[in-house]
Amino acid sequence: MAFYEIVFSPTGGTKKAAGILAGELAKNLTSGSPVHSLSIIDLTDGRADFAGIRLAPNDTVLIAVPSYGGRVPLPAGERLAQIKGNGAKAVLVCVYGNRAYEDTLAELQDIAETAGFAPAAAVAALAEHSIAHRYGSGRPDSQDEQQLRFFAAQILAKLSVSARAPLSLPGNRPYKPFGVIKLVPVPAENCTQCGLCAVHCPVQAIDSSDVRKTDTEKCISCMRCAALCPQKARQADPQALSAVEEHLKKVCALRKEPELYI
Numbered sequence: 001m002a003f004y005e006i007v008f009s010p011t012g013g014t015k016k017a018a019g020i021l022a023g024e025l026a027k028n029l030t031s032g033s034p035v036h037s038l039s040i041i042d043l044t045d046g047r048a049d050f051a052g053i054r055l056a057p058n059d060t061v062l063i064a065v066p067s068y069g070g071r072v073p074l075p076a077g078e079r080l081a082q083i084k085g086n087g088a089k090a091v092l093v094c095v096y097g098n099r100a101y102e103d104t105l106a107e108l109q110d111i112a113e114t115a116g117f118a119p120a121a122a123v124a125a126l127a128e129h130s131i132a133h134r135y136g137s138g139r140p141d142s143q144d145e146q147q148l149r150f151f152a153a154q155i156l157a158k159l160s161v162s163a164r165a166p167l168s169l170p171g172n173r174p175y176k177p178f179g180v181i182k183l184v185p186v187p188a189e190n191c192t193q194c195g196l197c198a199v200h201c202p203v204q205a206i207d208s209s210d211v212r213k214t215d216t217e218k219c220i221s222c223m224r225c226a227a228l229c230p231q232k233a234r235q236a237d238p239q240a241l242s243a244v245e246e247h248l249k250k251v252c253a254l255r256k257e258p259e260l261y262i
Helices: 011-030 074-083 104-114 142-159 196-200 225-230 238-248
Strands: 003-007 039-042 061-067 087-095 120-125 260-262
Touching: 003 011, 011 061, 011 087, 011 120, 061 074, 061 104, 074 104, 074 225, 104 120, 120 142, 120 196, 142 260, 196 225
Parallel strands: 003 039, 003 061, 061 087, 087 120
Antiparallel strands: 120 260
């Protein structure tokens, strides 16, 4: 019996929110049981052999992805689909930047079930918006943490029973079209060509031999390169960023709260 956290978190927001839940679940599942310690499967690693990962029916997993325009990020879905769930119980988590998560949970449920997981609960959580940082700034905060810990207790109670009610999640099928505004960060003059951005790009969109070159078709605007750059040398176009912030202003004005589906 093992507990896994399967996560796609290019800038760390999804990992931070999901980590609160995962830590609480792992702590309780390991108490007085033969479960192994928490293991993390990083879906941002485009070089990993996800097809070689096989879980056991008595394992439990937390699967966490950010919401990109109300959908599961394409590489996250493709990589999750390669893992052999073999009936392992799953807690699904989508994390969004205070706009909306729309079809993300429904799509994540479909991908997880097709891969052989058995979803038992789902959570929509909040984190700082990966592009427009002013929205969801500082989240998950202490209030979020308290709520997520409360959710974890309810999830644990459901996991402890053998007969679980089917999971019904919000979202449309067919899903909404992908509609993420494309922003491709580019290096500024202070770029030192250290290569960290190319090494850690989830889709290998940055040329490792010349980080000034980015494949705009591959780029998913996840902003990992900007977040990881030690010189803060990779940034999106300021005018385009300003337009995104203005576009989100109305829908992100009110604070959203975490939600539990069980």
